[in-house]
Amino acid sequence: MTELRRRSFLKISGLTAGGFFIGFNFTGCKSSVDVKAMPTEWTDINAFLQIGDTGIVTIFSPNPEIGQNIKTSMPMLVAEELDVAWKDVMVKQAPLDLVKYTRQVAGGSQSIRQGWESLRTAGATARQMLVNAAAKSWGVDPSLCSTNEGIVSGPDNKTIGYGELAKLAAQEPVPTDVKLKEVKDFKIISKDTKNVDIEGIITGKSLFGIDTKREGMRYASVLRPPSFGQELIAYDDTEAKAIVGVERIEKFGNKIAIIATDTWSAMKGQKALKATWTEGNFESTTFHDEKMAESLSKKGETKREDGDTAKAMKLADRIIEKTYEAPFLPHSCLEPMNFFAHVTEEKADLYGPIQTPDWTRSRVAELLEMEKEKVFIGMSRMGGGFGRRLYGDFALEAAEVSKITGLPIQLVFSREDDMTAGTYRPASKYKFRAAIKDGQMTAYELDGVIMNNGNSTREQNFPACCVENYKVTSSNVESNITTGAWRAPIANFLACAEQSFIDEVAEAVDKDPVAFRLELLERAKTNPVGDLEYDPDKMIGVIKLAAEKSGWGTKVGNVHQGFSVYYSHNSYVAEVAEVAMETGSPVVKKVYCAVDCGIVVNPIAALNQVEGGIIDGIGHAMYSEFKFENGRTTRTNFDKYRMIKMSEAPEVETHFVQSENDPTGLGEPTLPPAGGAVANALYQATRQRHYRQPFIQDISLLG
Amino acid sequence: MQKFILRVNGETKEVESHSDSPLLWVLRDHLDLVGTKYGCGIAQCGACTVHLDGKAVRSCQVPVSAIGDSKIKTIEGLSKDATHVLQEAWREHDVPQCGYCQAGQIMSAASLLETNKRPSDEEIDTAMAGNICRCGTYLRIKAAIKTASSNL
Numbered sequence: 001m002t003e004l005r006r007r008s009f010l011k012i013s014g015l016t017a018g019g020f021f022i023g024f025n026f027t028g029c030k031s032s033v034d035v036k037a038m039p040t041e042w043t044d045i046n047a048f049l050q051i052g053d054t055g056i057v058t059i060f061s062p063n064p065e066i067g068q069n070i071k072t073s074m075p076m077l078v079a080e081e082l083d084v085a086w087k088d089v090m091v092k093q094a095p096l097d098l099v100k101y102t103r104q105v106a107g108g109s110q111s112i113r114q115g116w117e118s119l120r121t122a123g124a125t126a127r128q129m130l131v132n133a134a135a136k137s138w139g140v141d142p143s144l145c146s147t148n149e150g151i152v153s154g155p156d157n158k159t160i161g162y163g164e165l166a167k168l169a170a171q172e173p174v175p176t177d178v179k180l181k182e183v184k185d186f187k188i189i190s191k192d193t194k195n196v197d198i199e200g201i202i203t204g205k206s207l208f209g210i211d212t213k214r215e216g217m218r219y220a221s222v223l224r225p226p227s228f229g230q231e232l233i234a235y236d237d238t239e240a241k242a243i244v245g246v247e248r249i250e251k252f253g254n255k256i257a258i259i260a261t262d263t264w265s266a267m268k269g270q271k272a273l274k275a276t277w278t279e280g281n282f283e284s285t286t287f288h289d290e291k292m293a294e295s296l297s298k299k300g301e302t303k304r305e306d307g308d309t310a311k312a313m314k315l316a317d318r319i320i321e322k323t324y325e326a327p328f329l330p331h332s333c334l335e336p337m338n339f340f341a342h343v344t345e346e347k348a349d350l351y352g353p354i355q356t357p358d359w360t361r362s363r364v365a366e367l368l369e370m371e372k373e374k375v376f377i378g379m380s381r382m383g384g385g386f387g388r389r390l391y392g393d394f395a396l397e398a399a400e401v402s403k404i405t406g407l408p409i410q411l412v413f414s415r416e417d418d419m420t421a422g423t424y425r426p427a428s429k430y431k432f433r434a435a436i437k438d439g440q441m442t443a444y445e446l447d448g449v450i451m452n453n454g455n456s457t458r459e460q461n462f463p464a465c466c467v468e469n470y471k472v473t474s475s476n477v478e479s480n481i482t483t484g485a486w487r488a489p490i491a492n493f494l495a496c497a498e499q500s501f502i503d504e505v506a507e508a509v510d511k512d513p514v515a516f517r518l519e520l521l522e523r524a525k526t527n528p529v530g531d532l533e534y535d536p537d538k539m540i541g542v543i544k545l546a547a548e549k550s551g552w553g554t555k556v557g558n559v560h561q562g563f564s565v566y567y568s569h570n571s572y573v574a575e576v577a578e579v580a581m582e583t584g585s586p587v588v589k590k591v592y593c594a595v596d597c598g599i600v601v602n603p604i605a606a607l608n609q610v611e612g613g614i615i616d617g618i619g620h621a622m623y624s625e626f627k628f629e630n631g632r633t634t635r636t637n638f639d640k641y642r643m644i645k646m647s648e649a650p651e652v653e654t655h656f657v658q659s660e661n662d663p664t665g666l667g668e669p670t671l672p673p674a675g676g677a678v679a680n681a682l683y684q685a686t687r688q689r690h691y692r693q694p695f696i697q698d699i700s701l702l703g
Numbered sequence: 704m705q706k707f708i709l710r711v712n713g714e715t716k717e718v719e720s721h722s723d724s725p726l727l728w729v730l731r732d733h734l735d736l737v738g739t740k741y742g743c744g745i746a747q748c749g750a751c752t753v754h755l756d757g758k759a760v761r762s763c764q765v766p767v768s769a770i771g772d773s774k775i776k777t778i779e780g781l782s783k784d785a786t787h788v789l790q791e792a793w794r795e796h797d798v799p800q801c802g803y804c805q806a807g808q809i810m811s812a813a814s815l816l817e818t819n820k821r822p823s824d825e826e827i828d829t830a831m832a833g834n835i836c837r838c839g840t841y842l843r844i845k846a847a848i849k850t851a852s853s854n855l
Contacts, residue, residue: 067801067838194797201802202790204738204778208803211737219732244704244721263741264721264728332837334742334750334803383740383803384837415743604797608843612800615839638747638835647828649841 036088036163043166045129046174047100048078048122055150055163057084060094062101062119063111064355065197066385068667069605070111072196074119076602077112080188081123081180084162085149091196096357096377106355106382107390107485109569109665112601116662117180124178126169133168134160183599183660192604197381209352209380212340212410218247220401220411221266223256223273224421227631228481230277232256240272249273250404257401263412270414282631283479285327285427288451291477292429295449296323300475303459306530307469309435312443316435320508323432324497326693327626328451329425329486330635332643335383336418341398342408347374348399353382353389360392364399387485391423416636424626425486426453430497434505435469441505441520443469448494452479458490461567462539463502465528466520481628487616488668491568492675493693496621499564499676504689513563513680514547538572538596539565541657545594546574549655559589562681564673569665571597572657575614577650577677579685586685586699588618588678590651593670598661610670611652617674619644622695642696707767711736712780722768727751729767730777738778738806742835749834752807752814753777759814761833778806781813789813792851800838808834812848820855822848 039052050058059075075091096104103114127147134152135142137160145154150162162169200207225232235256237249245265250257258269313319339352341364348368354360357377365372382389398411413421428450435443444467448456459472486492506516518540523529525536543565546552555561558580565574576592591614600606623642626635635641679690682699690698704719711734718733725744730736730753739762742750746761753762754776781787789809799805808831815822815830822830827848836844 067799069800192797194794195799195802197802198794198797198799199785201799201805202778202793202809203781203785204736204806206737208737208740210741211731213735213737262720262724262728262732264724264732267744268721334740334748334801334835334837336741382801384801386837412741415745415748608797608800608840611842612839615841616837619839637745638743639745643835643837644839644841645828645835646831646841646845647825649839652842 043170045126045170046122049126051162051166053163055161056088058090058092060092062094062104064106064379066106066382072193073112073602074115076188076193077119078123081120082127083147086188088150093379098358104357106385109667112663120180124180125175128175128178129169129172130162130165132172133165189601193602207381208335208383210335210338212351214408217408217410218259219263219266220409221258221270222397223270225254225277227282229282229631233276235275237273240269243268248405252400259405267414284629285627288427292449295475295477296429296431296447300473303457303472303474305471309443309445309469309471312435312469316437318436319433320505321433322501324691325429326493328427329624329626330419330422331386331388333384333388336415337394337413339395339398340410341402343399343402349376350395351378353380354392355385355389360395367396386487391484419636420633423482423484426451426483428456428493432501436508439509441467446472448474451477452483460533463520465524465530465532468529488568488671491672495566495672496675500679503680514552517543534567542572542574542594542596545655546576546592550576550592560681560684562677564676566673568672569669571664571669573669573673575673575677577681579681581685586682588650593654596657597666598659598663600656601663606666607654609666610654613670614652614674615649617671618678621675621693625694711775720767724767725763726765726767727762736777736779740803749811750804750807752810759811788851788854792847796843796847798840798843798847800840804836808844821852
């Protein structure tokens, strides 16, 4: 595969290129950019990079790519310290190898934060080996040499390229005390760097798991229990087997696989299967609501307690109590779940879209009763992840079907399979109470309840430390509906509920929402109540920046602003949403966003993440309604489940806090504040508060 | 299975498939043209958009038996050397995040620009209403369409 790509580069490098080589200037073909020839020989310097004899460098991107653009930004860190020109870099997805690489996971917005040191060190180490090799060949001390864009310079104007040095450098001892660049010396980091896979994406190359083709491969579709909790009793495959292209039908566990020569035949086969399932009274949204309400009426487990909220409530002039709720949500990755597996006696080869390749590898090994060393998992580009691809259920299914049939299997979910067999964002409810005494919030209570997901709160987060009396409890309702992480877990709705409530309290004490938040944070900053686990200064910083840039408090006429701020994934984000009334309906027109995520590694891609997170957050807060009836969802495809459209996406104006701090998360943190900013702006426009997502349910009632 | 002769991206191809098979799966599974994506199978997401005689259609809804002599154009055939004005604009704006929906977005936009070289914001919204992007790259898609329009 690799060799093929190299040859194809050789052949076409003067005209166009495959999806991986950055050096070519694609825009206009009038480039005078110095394009290096493709190497004929490559030297491995370390696990992250190879240097070719012409000076082209291959950098291996260790983590799975789900659209967070890690395949570009991680290699940028290596290239920066290697001190090579980005145009001379080729990027490849690294294999799964936890000896060579650490944490090959896409999750928690942690790839850059946790790879920040190791990736730069890999580049710097290689650079030092190149310098040492050059110095040795010149008979000078390495300290007399410097590097720039892939060339080592020494005394007497001596220069030599990395390509020529690579073999010698590989024989140098690996230095253990390399010095990393200072921020002011960055040449690649903080420069707009375009997506390394863009060519493949815009020309329709095979990049995604679902595009996989292998010799002898068959397609599998799986019939799963229609309702959570159902068991398979019997099935009749007479009609399914009669479909041309359907080759085998195999029961495994509680499911049935249809193996066919092509996807359409497999999907037809699934529809033609007649299965009987156990009957029963399975879970519905009404049941979930009752269970959660019941749970909320009792206090859950105390997660944090400062002072005495009960006493403060008794002494209060006024108590504000509000409850907010949100439904289960499917992930709706545009690429439905799928995976390739070929299991033989000797080994198991798997390939596809997976956020947790190593964990999945362990689970496949366990399932197949095979040594982990014999299980191989390759990482494809992913058509979205959002947490769904943390759970390798689809990879395990592919492995099991391949083991049963002995065939190389590409297992594909239909959209209906994807939406009905999810690991959903759990439904949750949050009840807040605030005590008001002499115009101040003297106590703050939050009781959270969530379906099947453990802790429903982020109890150490704002407004902890801001209020004298503070108590957060959480309870969990068990369910047989599978749940899991969904972009910005917990925060994705908790932030909306909390920031909506903070606005209600601000209104009750007759304070401006921004001024009220700043006042609360002043307490956390100067005299925090209890343990402080976030940085009030950073939170204040983004609040002030968002307020300033949005002209907070100065807008007149048909511009209604709503504020929201949230800390998640180690980053601070404040947002101001603007809503206008158009022919009687509220429309979200614009969102201002202030972000403190430390150093912005790749501004052009960072802006994309910010805008995407906000639009995604607004879309799900406004439009996406999901329900269960008798153990199954009725929202089985995009005709019955609404995703945000282009016309509904507001303009986004982003401002990053200038920072020299190490980078923090960005794939998730702009989503949580979006719902609250919109809810608060909707209130300003319509005087209606929104207590349940999606807001559209109640906006429709308005009309 | 039945034999069909299809005219795809300027070439004539013979395929054997179910007569009710949507064009989408014939392109992907039989002709190895995997740039056209499966997203929903019911014409609600736009990932499978191709051109049939120059018009954007959802290939998941077009049975192969209904195509006849119509000319099919997929993302792979949008331009010879990836220099379609929209592909250039997509590069300039660095549009994609995950990238999965983008071929469908580009094909819908290309069809729009064929008939309307200077679409207004509202006309872009209308033409693109059937293309979903969960990553939320809508702002860049729109900006890229406008850039492409101004370069026509």
